[in-house]
Amino acid sequence: MAAARSLSNPSSTTSLISQFRNQSKPTSPPSFLKPHSLQSPCLGFKISFQPSKTRPYLPNHRTITATISLSLPTSKTDRVASAWKVPKWSRRAIKSFAMAELEARKLKYPTTGTESLLMGILIEGTNLAAKFLRANGITLSKVRDETVKLLGKGDMFFFSPEHPPLTEDAQRALDWAVDEKLKSGGDGEITTTHLLLGIWSEVESPGHKIMAALGFNDAKSKELTSSSEPESVDG
Numbered sequence: 001m002a003a004a005r006s007l008s009n010p011s012s013t014t015s016l017i018s019q020f021r022n023q024s025k026p027t028s029p030p031s032f033l034k035p036h037s038l039q040s041p042c043l044g045f046k047i048s049f050q051p052s053k054t055r056p057y058l059p060n061h062r063t064i065t066a067t068i069s070l071s072l073p074t075s076k077t078d079r080v081a082s083a084w085k086v087p088k089w090s091r092r093a094i095k096s097f098a099m100a101e102l103e104a105r106k107l108k109y110p111t112t113g114t115e116s117l118l119m120g121i122l123i124e125g126t127n128l129a130a131k132f133l134r135a136n137g138i139t140l141s142k143v144r145d146e147t148v149k150l151l152g153k154g155d156m157f158f159f160s161p162e163h164p165p166l167t168e169d170a171q172r173a174l175d176w177a178v179d180e181k182l183k184s185g186g187d188g189e190i191t192t193t194h195l196l197l198g199i200w201s202e203v204e205s206p207g208h209k210i211m212a213a214l215g216f217n218d219a220k221s222k223e224l225t226s227s228s229e230p231e232s233v234d235g
Helices: 002-008 010-024 077-081 091-106 114-124 128-135 140-151 168-184 192-201 206-213 218-226
Strands: 036-040 045-049
Touching: 091 114, 091 192, 114 128, 114 140, 114 168, 114 192, 114 206, 128 192, 140 206, 168 192, 168 206, 192 206, 192 218
Parallel strands: none
Antiparallel strands: 036 045
């Protein structure tokens, strides 16, 4: 009955509508979200602060790309033009080269030399050349020690480039490995054995001097050549 009486009364109906409208109005934002301003009478300027709009959190995902190469740098431009005729490097040889660049950066050297190529072969570790070196007492720690003795420590405040460029003797060692494979003919890949013998062929290079200091010689070079397993083993 009370409800009926209030509905029949126009003033009561207007009051109910007014209350409903007041309740449906959006509430004012908190004071910390309102614009504020600061005014300095001494400095004579006014600074206004406007709250920034909130944005949903989006994780920062970066696309990672990887490039796989089947060849290593060469100084002979004719090979670049006819790359299909040149044998491919084995995956262990390519990994050894990548480890050599990383080792040069670790030692803070500006270039990748024959000493770094030698360490890269040993760091990869599973290739035939690395196994032969270890069997003859030439280990990674010994090569590192000899490298520091011969070339010194890198500057602690120097940062190597992402891909330290090859020294001239290191580039010749790579080219020697390709030439030797081409001379031998047949199928198969250029392996870490070719790379190691290429380092040894550069008699004035740090890599050759380090190998000689650790007991490697021409007799062992011939032994490694004659005892090489099929290319697929190192590929």
